[in-house]
Amino acid sequence: SGMVVAIDGPSGSGKSSVSRGVAARLGLRYLDTGAQYRAMTYWMLQNKVDVGDPAAVAADAGTPVIVSGTDPAAPAIGVDGEDVAVQIREADVTGAVSAVAAVPEVRARLIALQREIIGGGGIVVEGRDIASVVAPAAGAKIFLTASQEARAARRNTENGGGAGGVAATREALTRRDSVDSRTNALAAAPGAVVVDATELTLEQVIEQVAGIVIH
Numbered sequence: 128s129g130m131v132v133a134i135d136g137p138s139g140s141g142k143s144s145v146s147r148g149v150a151a152r153l154g155l156r157y158l159d160t161g162a163q164y165r166a167m168t169y170w171m172l173q174n175k176v177d178v179g180d181p182a183a184v185a186a187d188a189g190t191p192v193i194v195s196g197t198d199p200a201a202p203a204i205g206v207d208g209e210d211v212a213v214q215i216r217e218a219d220v221t222g223a224v225s226a227v228a229a230v231p232e233v234r235a236r237l238i239a240l241q242r243e244i245i246g247g248g249g250i251v252v253e254g255r256d257i258a259s260v261v262a263p264a265a266g267a268k269i270f271l272t273a274s275q276e277a278r279a280a281r282r283n284t285e286n287g288g289g290a291g292g293v294a295a296t297r298e299a300l301t302r303r304d305s306v307d308s309r310t311n312a313l314a315a316a317p318g319a320v321v322v323d324a325t326e327l328t329l330e331q332v333i334e335q336v337a338g339i340v341i342h
């Protein structure tokens with residue numbers, strides 16, 4: 128069966144770009160588990176579920192039908208048949224996703240779905256708990272990180288330098304890291320190799336991670 132590559136790390140460390148690049152280079156599939164938590168959150172908001180009420184979120188956690196594409200050249204995410212790739216990046220979803228992802232029923236459902244997609248392997252999987260929980264037997268485990276300054280600056284550029292600029296982006300990122308770190312330790316799992324992308328270009332990070340996977 129094929130190789131599983133686990134890439135975990137905080138928001139804006141480069142997980143999505145690096146995972147897609149490594150998967151494309153090595154001919155592997157690609158799974159963005161963050162997109163699944165975002166799709167679940169999008170559905171909760173669309174259906175007027177109070178995302179501040181864990182019991183309400185838990186009661187509906189089994190309802191949305193979430194479908195993930197695994198082509199690194201064309202990442203795709205759907206909920207109940209709707210393509211939500213754009214909607215899941217909106218600020219309302221980003222602001223609510225950490226609370227939704229903290230609900231055990233949500234995690235149980237999505238982790239089961241993730242393991243189904245991983246199947247026999249041949250895949251790069253990115254998230255927060257891939258090496259620790261979803262796929263502890265992964266053949267390669269990377270903890271990708273970067274300074275808070277670098278992560279906020281990159282996210283801000285990606286968002287077109289939106290309202291409030293880099294200071295507001297940094298504040299939102301810090302808040303999300305803080306809630307996320309209560310759900311999953313934002314630290315390297317046992318056996319994971321730490322890659323600090325602060326001073327590296329995206330190409331350099333892809334090169335380094337692909338090297339770790341092959342060796």
Ligand code: ADP
Pocket residue numbers: 136137138139140141142143144145281282284285324327328329330332
């Ligand atoms: P994550 O999935 O961890 O949130 P992304 O892959 O979405 O991170 O990267 C966040 C932003 O930073 C993107 O705009 C991406 O192009 C950029 N980026 C990622 N890695 C680097 C790097 N090493 N140098 C410069 N920019 C980067």
Ligand code: CDP
Pocket residue numbers: 137138139140142143160161162164165224225226228229253254255256257303307310
């Ligand atoms: O791209 P970014 O790192 O900003 O976020 P993401 O990977 O799209 O993940 C969105 C949110 O989903 C995170 O802030 C976590 O709350 C949650 N998440 C999680 O709990 N477990 C995962 N394996 C992946 C994401």
